[in-house]
Amino acid sequence: MTVASVEMRRSPVPKETTLRARRRREAGLAYLILLPALAVFGTFTFYPFFRNFKLMLYETPPVPGLPAHYVGLHQIIPTVTSTQFTQSLVTTIVFVALVVPISLILGLALAVAAHRKLKGIAIYRMIFSSTVVSSVAVASVVFGTLLNPVVGLLPWLGINPTPPALENTTWALPAVAVITIWQFLGLSFIIMSAGLQSVPDELLEAARIDGAGAWTRFWRMTVPLLSPTIFFAVIVSTIYAFQSFGAVDILIGNQSAVRLHTNVLIYNIVNTLQVENNPGAAAIMATVLFLITLSLTVLQMRFLERRVHYA
Amino acid sequence: MPEASAARRSRRWRTAGSYAALTIGAIIVLVPIYFTIVNSLLQPDQLAHQPPRLIPPAAQWHDYRTAWDSGQLSRYMTTSAIMTVSIVAGQLVTSVLAAYAFAFLRFPFKRTLFLVCLGTLMIPFEVTFITNLDTVSSLGWFNTYEGLAVPFLATGFGIFLLRQAFLQIPKDLQEAATLDGYGHWRFMARVAVPLARPSLAALGVFSFLAAWNQYLWPLLATGGTTPLNTVQIGLKQLVGTSPDQIPVALAGAVIAFVPLVILLLIFQKQLVRSLTAGAVK
Numbered sequence: 146m147t148v149a150s151v152e153m154r155r156s157p158v159p160k161e162t163t164l165r166a167r168r169r170r171e172a173g174l175a176y177l178i179l180l181p182a183l184a185v186f187g188t189f190t191f192y193p194f195f196r197n198f199k200l201m202l203y204e205t206p207p208v209p210g211l212p213a214h215y216v217g218l219h220q221i222i223p224t225v226t227s228t229q230f231t232q233s234l235v236t237t238i239v240f241v242a243l244v245v246p247i248s249l250i251l252g253l254a255l256a257v258a259a260h261r262k263l264k265g266i267a268i269y270r271m272i273f274s275s276t277v278v279s280s281v282a283v284a285s286v287v288f289g290t291l292l293n294p295v296v297g298l299l300p301w302l303g304i305n306p307t308p309p310a311l312e313n314t315t316w317a318l319p320a321v322a323v324i325t326i327w328q329f330l331g332l333s334f335i336i337m338s339a340g341l342q343s344v345p346d347e348l349l350e351a352a353r354i355d356g357a358g359a360w361t362r363f364w365r366m367t368v369p370l371l372s373p374t375i376f377f378a379v380i381v382s383t384i385y386a387f388q389s390f391g392a393v394d395i396l397i398g399n400q401s402a403v404r405l406h407t408n409v410l411i412y413n414i415v416n417t418l419q420v421e422n423n424p425g426a427a428a429i430m431a432t433v434l435f436l437i438t439l440s441l442t443v444l445q446m447r448f449l450e451r452r453v454h455y456a
Numbered sequence: 457m458p459e460a461s462a463a464r465r466s467r468r469w470r471t472a473g474s475y476a477a478l479t480i481g482a483i484i485v486l487v488p489i490y491f492t493i494v495n496s497l498l499q500p501d502q503l504a505h506q507p508p509r510l511i512p513p514a515a516q517w518h519d520y521r522t523a524w525d526s527g528q529l530s531r532y533m534t535t536s537a538i539m540t541v542s543i544v545a546g547q548l549v550t551s552v553l554a555a556y557a558f559a560f561l562r563f564p565f566k567r568t569l570f571l572v573c574l575g576t577l578m579i580p581f582e583v584t585f586i587t588n589l590d591t592v593s594s595l596g597w598f599n600t601y602e603g604l605a606v607p608f609l610a611t612g613f614g615i616f617l618l619r620q621a622f623l624q625i626p627k628d629l630q631e632a633a634t635l636d637g638y639g640h641w642r643f644m645a646r647v648a649v650p651l652a653r654p655s656l657a658a659l660g661v662f663s664f665l666a667a668w669n670q671y672l673w674p675l676l677a678t679g680g681t682t683p684l685n686t687v688q689i690g691l692k693q694l695v696g697t698s699p700d701q702i703p704v705a706l707a708g709a710v711i712a713f714v715p716l717v718i719l720l721l722i723f724q725k726q727l728v729r730s731l732t733a734g735a736v737k
Binding site for chain 1: 471474475477478481486487488489491492495503504506508549551553562563566569572576577578579580582583584585588589606607608610612615640665668669671672676687688689691692694695702705706708709712713717719720724727728731732
């Protein structure tokens with residue numbers, strides 16, 4: 146009876162149909178379980194991404210209350226070439242040029258120092274990784290106090306610029322960069338340490354026995370062998386640094402005299418959207434940020450295929 | 457023999473040098489955190505003391521109470537916790553489901569859809585927030601938990617990470633499960649997910665960190681001055697210009713930082729795994 150019922154279920158339909166039905170059921174299940182993720186991506190990633198291109202074509206008059214009107218491509222060139230935007234872009238590039246090299250060099254130095262198997266090394270590794278969990282808000286509060294002209298460490302160290310660092314047109318951007326460097330240090334250390342672990346110790350040991358000094362070994366062996374890791378770290382932290390916003394928002398703010406000197410890209414976009422109430426111009430700037438991110442990602446993929454590696 | 461002792465001595469010197477370098481590094485990294493903790497325990501009038509105090513003369517915990525109560529940090533911590541847990545849970549579920557489809561099922565447009573998921577990695581949230589603000593408002597989600605969490609309920613990174621983990625599962629195992637009469641749901645729950653636990657943990661820790669520390673979106677999606685602020689935005693409110701506010705803001709920073717330090721202490725390995733995914737190999 147059991148055998149017969151199993152047979153019953155299988156045989157009446159021709160084999161080809163069952164296979165096709167099964168395929169169809171499998172595809173149906175696939176689309177069903179893909180749906181939640183695709184719905185989120187569609188609504189909150191792709192739709193707004195493509196809508197940026199539409200927003201670009203509309204200009205909002207500076208007078209509040211008037212509706213946006215269609216201007217086609219005419220808004221793009223003036224926005225991209227406006228002093229406000231080019232200054233913001235230059236500020237961001239200077240910021241990135243401060244943050245990325247310094248945080249990566251410090252991270253690499255810590256990773257090399259922590260690479261030896263010593264007693265208690267796990268504690269040092271934990272300390273060096275720790276800033277990765279710091280949020281931009283925590284880092285800003287911490288450094289905002291350290292940089293404070295009255296209660297901070299600066300007066301004690303005898304460094305006391307007037308006006309104070311965060312209100313000083315020369316020092317505000319470097320100060321924000323220092324905060325970001327500290328915050329990036331943990332990530333940089335973690336990435337560099339992981340890379341170092343893939344460098345064979347025997348190779349470095351052999352070089353040491355052959356009489357290569359620590360300096361030579363570092364530059365001639367560690368750095369070249371680590372180049373794929375370093376490249377990855379450069380790309381990732383450059384992308385992150387271009388997205389910086391919180392430290393400027395918390396420590397500088399809209400009323401500050403140095404605002405134009407720390408007007409990084411995202412800060413400028415938020416300001417264009419919310420203060421100037423101009424979504425069209427904001428969309429154009431956001432698209433520039435996208436193009437920067439895209440070219441960095443493409444660069445990374447090209448290099449990963451070829452592997453930056455000489456050994 | 458003297459040669460051997462010379463070698464031993466030079467190695468001892470090298471070890472001492474390493475410890476010196478490590479300790480200098482540790483001091484540089486920890487100084488900001490250390491002074492934050494010390495200053496948060498001082499009276500406002502002790503802050504300007506020169507040279508800065510290394511040890512608080514008498515620990516004053518009342519700034520923590522001020523930050524927690526009148527600084528409303530208790531409420532902000534709750535908001536952050538609810539938002540973070542929703543995002544982590546949502547990302548784990550949507551990533552498991554989507555990754556399962558890409559790893560184990562055959563269907564038309566599989567490659568295209570996978571590339572679509574990876575494509576999201578190239579579009580940072582900073583590019584899409586302009587329209588997302590409109591979307592969230594028109595859904596009536598401005599200043600709500602939905603508005604804070606729903607845009608982040610799926611992640612291309614998570615799908616990629618879990619697909620890799622699922623693809624490691626031996627084909628034999630899948631065939632054996634099929635022979636045992638396992639359907640896809642049962643195979644997912646009993647075999648695939650348990651075997652992918654390390655990757656799930658890595659993804660979970662990574663999304664927790666990212667969600668808890670978010671700044672731009674919680675600021676925009678709540679307007680920044682409402683009871684539904686996350687703890688990060690709450691910190692911005694605590695940063696006052698008056699010196700007697702400083703210990704309170706610092707206490708707030710410590711409170712906001714502690715959950716993540718605990719996370720790091722417990723899940724360091726998983727965190728490192730997720731942060732370096734794609735870096736090596």
